[in-house]
Amino acid sequence: MRSIINEKNLNNKKILLRLDLNVPLERDKVTDTTRIDKILPTLNFLIKQKAKIIILSHVGRPKGKIVKELSLKPVCEELQNKLKKKVRFIKENIKEIKSKNFLSDYNEDVFVLENIRFYSEEEQNDNKFAELISNLGDIYVNDAFSCSHRAHASIYEIPKFLPSFSGLQLDLEVNALNKITSEITRPVTCIIGGSKISTKINVIKNLIPKFDNIIIVGGMANSFIEYFGNNVGKSIKEKNCDKILEEIISISKKEKCKIIYPEDVIVSRDLNGSPQNKELNEVLSDEMILDIGPKTIDKITKIIDNSKTILWNGPAGYFENPNFAYGSIQIAKKIIENNKANKIFSVAGGGDTVSLLNNLKAVKEFNFVSTAGGAFLEYLEGKNLPGITALN
Secondary structure (H helix, E strand, O other): OOEHHHOOOOOOOEEEEEOOOOOOEEOOEEOOOHHHHHHHHHHHHHHHOOOEEEEEOOOOOOOOOOOHHHOOHHHHHHHHHHHOOOEEEEOOOHHHOOOHHHHHHOOOOEEEEOOHHHOHHHHOOOHHHHHHHHOOOOEEEEOOHHHOOOOOHHHHHHHHOOOEEEOHHHHHHHHHHHHHHOOOOOOEEEEEOOOOHHHOHHHHHHHOOOOOEEEEOHHHHHHHHHHOOOOOOOOOOOOOOHHHHHHHHHHHHHHOOEEEOOOEEEEEOOOOOOOEEEEHHHOOOOOEEEEEOHHHHHHHHHHHHOOOEEEEEOOOOOOOOHHHOHHHHHHHHHHHHHHHOOOOEEEEEOHHHHHHHHHOOOHHHOOEEEOOOHHHHHHHOOOOOHHHHHHO
16 A cells, blocks of 8 residues: 655646545534544645645435535535635536546636535446546545445545555554554553444454453443343343354453453433442342443553553443443543553544544544544454555
């Protein structure tokens, strides 16, 4: 995989730049600019190199149809504000743009094409569609790691027609994930949550041989608590997963990886109730587990203190209610404390984890925070991502 940062001659080259600008929109306004902020270094680098930039991206799931509410026009406007530079929005049908010389009609250096998913050929991974788009540029750059698990035309097929490179953000993402899966500094610990263990089973199985500790929190932990003979009341849990748990426990013993699940919990009768600390054998049938307890927090923070590398994917509890956010906050604080002391390398990812860290204004306190959901998990599973494969 070649990085665009090492390419010497970009002056006046037309760069087809695939970004993930799939940001939340309300009434034609961007409500969260995190994904835009992350790709600004790549854009500023290309602008400095005096390249012409043609941005390909998508918003939402229009399924090959034009959906006015999913236009990239407001994203283009936000990008213009961030770059402090005129950005031209091209609303014309891509199939009707006949030549790469169409840019010469405009004075701008940065262009945004309309939502690539307005074309059904994009998700169909259509080779002819990719060739058509490739005719608009001289070089292709993928800086959309979070879309790179999709075999779509703008991700997988365009690199067949143009010299292709990775962008700065994609480089950061892959390097961070390599540090926790390939170039590991041990001891290494994974803190993993979520509601269903079946959605993370392949991640856990792939990480067990590489990691020293896997700490199970959130809804997934309830399955472990119940498996080991405790009542979880009306807590969120996954049914019929005993075989999965047996497999995890068996592999972990073989690979000498410790599996840790909560020793005590915070419960309530409903999501808006008051918190109560309980031992595992004290949970009543009308209660739900909504956070980890103080003994568990103490155990996890000690493990973090003894780790050199940390991967965090999934909060410890129902953090949306401050009554049940304490466990997640203490985990974040301990990781940040060790990060500042240069004792660990820390990577966090997953939508809820990123939301939590945004709420705590702690995103910059980690070595790397990934906004990529599916691509992040598939990389951790050890899968080959189509977007990365295409660049190789």
